[in-house]
Amino acid sequence: MRKYRTVIIGMGRMGRTRYDAMKKHGGFDVVGVCDSNEELLSDYDINRYGDWKCCIDQEQPEVVAVCTVNAVIPSVVCYGLEKGCHVFAEKPPGRCLEDALLMRDALGRCEGQVLKFGFNHRYHYGVIEAKSLIDSGFLGEVVAARGVYGKAGDLRRQEWRNDISIAGGGILLDQGIHMLDLLRYFVGDFTLVEGFTENLVWKNAAGEDTAFVTLKTDSGKVATMHSSAIQWKHKFDLDITCTEGYIALNGLLTSTQSYGEERITYYKRDLELKSGKLGNPTEYTMCFDEDRSWDFEIAEFYDAVSGKRSLVNGTVDDAVAVMELIDRVYGKRTAP
Ligand SMILES: NC(=O)c1ccc[n+]([C@@H]2O[C@H](COP(=O)([O-])OP(=O)(O)OC[C@H]3O[C@@H](n4cnc5c(N)ncnc54)[C@H](O)[C@@H]3O)[C@@H](O)[C@H]2O)c1
Known part of the structure; x- marks a missing residue:
C-alpha cells in the first residue's frame, strides 16, 4: 500500500x-x-x-x-x-x-x-443503511425529512466554541451542520431556506443555543431541522418519509455514548394491512454497536x-452548499 x-x-x-x-x-x-x-x-x-x-x-x-x-x-x-x-x-x-x-x-x-x-455522519452505519435502502428504490422516493440534533451545551464556558470570532456561529454551525448535510444527502439540493436562531437559555452567549430551519427543493420536497444546545438529554433523530414507506434513524454512536443506541427502523407501505394496523404497522429495526465512521x-x-x-x-461543493444554507439562516455576513 x-x-x-x-x-x-x-x-x-x-x-x-x-x-x-x-x-x-x-x-x-x-x-x-x-x-x-x-x-x-x-x-x-x-x-x-x-x-x-x-x-x-x-x-x-x-x-x-x-x-x-x-x-x-x-x-x-x-x-x-x-x-x-x-x-x-x-x-x-x-x-x-x-x-x-x-x-x-x-x-x-x-x-x-x-x-x-x-x-x-454520512459514514455512520444507520446512515449508510438508510442511503442504500433509499437508493434501492424499495421505499419509493424521498419526499420529506425531519431532523432533530441536540446536545447540552454550556455556552458560559471559556472555550473557542463560545467565541464567535473563532467559531463563527452557535449550535447551528457547530452541530446542526451535520444534520443539514444529511438532509441534503437524503432529500436533495434545497433552494428555499427559512429559519431563525434564538438564545433561549444562554441569553448572553454570542452564538445561538437554538435553530429551527425549513427547507424546500425545486421539485417540492421538504425538510425541517431543529438544532439545539439546550437538549439536556442528547438526541439524534432523523425521520425520512418516502412515497412507499419511511425510515427513522434514532440515536448515534459517539465517543460520549450519550446519544443512545444507533438504530434504523423502516416500514414498507402496506395498504392491505398484512403487516399490522394502519398507523401502527410492523416495522423492521436494525441496531448497531460500533462507530466506524472515522x-x-x-x-x-x-x-x-x-x-x-x-x-x-x-x-467542496457539499461544503459550499451547506454553508449557503447556514448563511441564509444567519443572514448574509462576512468572516468575523
Ligand atoms: N467531524 C466531527 O464530527 C467533529 C467533531 C468535533 C469537532 N469537529 C471540528 O474539528 C475542529 C477541532 O475541534 P476539536 O473538538 O478537536 O477542538 P479542540 O479544541 O479539541 O482542538 C482544536 C485544536 O486546534 C488548536 N489550534 C488552534 N489554533 C491553532 C493554530 N493557529 N495552529 C495550530 N493549532 C491550532 C488548538 O490548540 C486545539 O488543540 C473544529 O473545526 C470542530 O468543529 C468535528
Missing part, C-alpha cells in the same frame, strides 16, 4: 481522532504534528511544531489534515493546496460562506488534488488521493 507523507495541524480532540484513524488505515505516514498548544504534542514521537506554516514548509507533506479551530481552517487549507498537497479538513468549512468559497477557489487553482471535509471516512479520502475512486462525500 502506498503511504502518503502526512502532517496533522491541530492536535486537539479531532486531531487525535484523525491521527488514530490514519494510523489504523495504514496509508498515511504521519511525519509531523502541529498545535499552537505544544503541550498537546508530547505524546507524539515525531516532528512537532507550534506553527502550522513552518510544519508544512519543513515537512513538505503530500497530505495535510486540518483539525484546528474553525477560524484557522481556511488559511491552512488554502496554504496546503497552494503547496500541492491533498487536504482533509474538519467541518465546518470555516466560519461562513465566504470562507468556504475561498477554499473552493483555492482548489479550483489546483490540478489533481483532493480536498475533503469531515462530514463524518475509518470509512479516511478510507474514502485515501481512495480519492490514490485515484482509486472519486470523492463522493464531503466535497
